Amino acid sequence: MTLKGLNTKALKAGDPEPTAAPAGTFRLYNMRFCPWAERALLYVARKGIDVEVVNIDLAAKPEWYFEKHYQGKVPTLEHNGKYVIESSLIPQYLDDILPEDSVLPKDPFERVKQKILSEKTLAISSAFYGLVAAFKDPSVKEEKLGNLKKALNDTEKLFENTYFGGAEPSFADYLTFPFVERVWWVSHIEGFTGFNVKNFPCEKDYPHLTKWFNAMVSRPEIxxxxxxxxxxxxxxxSYKKGAANYDAGL
Amino acid sequence: MTLKGLNTKALKAGDPEPTAAPAGTFRLYNMRFCPWAERALLYVARKGIDVEVVNIDLAAKPEWYFEKHYQGKVPTLEHNGKYVIESSLIPQYLDDILPEDSVLPKDPFERVKQKILSEKTLAISSAFYGLVAAFKDPSVKEEKLGNLKKALNDTEKLFENTYFGGAEPSFADYLTFPFVERVWWVSHIEGFTGFNVKNFPCEKDYPHLTKWFNAMVSRPEIxxxxxxxxxxxxxxxSYKKGAANYDAGL
Structure with missing residues (x-):
């Protein structure tokens, strides 16, 4: 198990600050349900790095956390007394310090292609957050669902192989997965998206994306x-009720 | 002169597509007044790369341009028959293919620090575009000017040396400069920002930023x-009148 402490309770305001991670080790500040943090989690898992996970209560952030991330967001990677933030930069940092098993391709154009793909698929993230607004205002659901389907459709067209990275998943695959997974989550809510969670998003309408999603969830690091x-x-x-429970399930 | 064709008229819908840039050469699709494109321009200038600049009319985009950038935005770098987009990715690509004179530091933490700084200073970009809205709706000006001053103030606190890169400009310096320069531009409009264009933004209120701006404009690549x-x-x-003239001054 490379991710130690993944399912531990979130630290909140008033909780003591953990002592500094020992030199040479990695600590990831996380929130168990945050797709941005999951990008970094999956990347370290793919690289097989041993990481201590510290969960943060985003509704009652510990005061000391702002010294690690100026906005108090997750993820933050702690390494040798330094802090690296941003879900797209932590993976690049990990590849830079451990280049022998770089997930990002070595070829400069293939490298930038992965980064561009990961930006294009952010349309799914925006559409997902838009759809979530329908929890509070059901009147916007159809419009937001339309935006989501467009984003999925645009993403469907980006595939040239099973993964964005080709025959193996790469940077864009790990950075995109958490948002598609979030759509899969909300599709479990009866009648909310209309997607079938067992044929997700839909082999007929999104053949590449469906094959990709199944391939991704079958990989051990995921x-x-x-x-x-x-x-x-x-x-x-809990989120729908307006009181997100960051320890849900523990 | 490394930037060939910088001050040439913008190509627009109906204009013929330029023939492909010869192998081994660089072409940059640009708009002369676009701060995003300027990030790439300054980066290639700093690296001393010979680049052919092709300007694009963003109000009447040539049809063929969408084959180079799926959204028709600038900048786009053409190199060996491939297209690299995004103002923060083109510099990284250039450093990846020409690593011997990488502007980004080699040290992984210093590298990611430059990227994080360039994201933090984007607050100036957002505030600048907010302020520009006051061209059409003067009632929002004071609020937007307040946002801009906050962004400049936050940026002021990021300096540890003359440049974001230390004693020499680095990635974050070239990516930030165009937006501060845009604030300097609009400060030439009588009474609009209240900043003094000869003591910009203000030695007393923003000592680091003022020293940095003067140092940056004195550098030959800029x-x-x-x-x-x-x-x-x-x-x-022309922009204020609602008909942006991309060939202004030519």
């Missing part, structure tokens, strides 16, 4: 580290 | 390649 769906649904339920 | 202020003001005038 299957071992994603939140169990019951935890995710318990979190969504 | 002084030789930025738009003359008369061209910039002619462009702003």
């Amino acid at each position: 299957s071992k580290n994603i939140m169990p769906i019951e935890h995710a649904l318990a979190f969504l339920e | 002084s030789k390649n930025i738009m003359p202020i008369e061209h910039a003001l002619a462009f702003l005038e």
Whole structure:
């Protein structure tokens, strides 16, 4: 198990600050249901790095956390007394310090292509957050669902092989997965998206994306580290009620 | 002169597509007044790369341009039949293919620090675009000016030396400069920002930023390649009238 402490309770305001991570080790400040933090989690898992995970309560952030991330967001990677932030930069940092097993390709054009792909698929993230607004205002759901389907459709057209990285997943695959997974989560809510969670998003309408999603969830670095769906649904339920429970399922 | 064709008329819908840039050469699709494109321009100038600049009319984009950038935005770098987009990715690509004179530091933490700094200073960009909205709606000006001053103040606190890169400009310096320069441009409009263009933004209120701006404009890769202020003001005038003239000053 490379991700130690993944399913531990979130630290909140008033909780003591953990002592500094020992030199040479990695610590990742996380929130168990945050797709941005999951990008970094999956990347370290793929690289097989031993990481201590410290979960943060984003509704009652510990005061000391702002010394690690100026906005108090997750993820933050602690390494040798330094802090690296941003879900797209932590993976690049990890590849820079451990280049022998770089997930990003060595070829400069293939490298930048992965980064561009990961920016293009952010349309799914925006559309997902838009759809979540329908929890509070059901009147916007159809419009937001339309935006989501467009984003999925645009993403469908980006595939040239099973993965964005080709025959193996690369940077864009790990950075995109958490947002598609979030759509899969909310698709478990009866009648919310209309997607079938067992044929997701839909082999007929999105053949590449469906094959990709199935391939991704079957990979050990993903299957071992994603939140169990019951935890995710318990979190969504608390979120819908306006009091997100960052310890849902524990 | 490394930037060939910088002050040439913008190509627009109906204009023929330029023939492919010869193998081994660089072409940059640009708009003379676009701060995002200027990031790439200054980076290639700093690296001393010979680049052919092709300007694009963003109000009447040539049809063929969408084959080079899927959204039709600038900048786009053409190199060996491939296209690299995004103002923060083109510099990284250039450093990846020409690592011997990498502007980004080699040390992984210093590298990511430059990227994080360039994201933090984007607050100036957002505030600048907010302020520009006051051209059409003067009632929002004071609020937007307040946002801009906050962004400049936050940036002021990021300096540890003359440049973001230390004693020499680095990635974050070239990526930030165009937006501060745009604030300097609009400060030439009587009574608009209240900043003094000869003591900009203000030695007393922003000592680091003022020293940095003066140091940046004195560097040859910048002084030789930025738009003359008369061209910039002619462009702003056309923009205010609702008909941006991308050939202003030519």
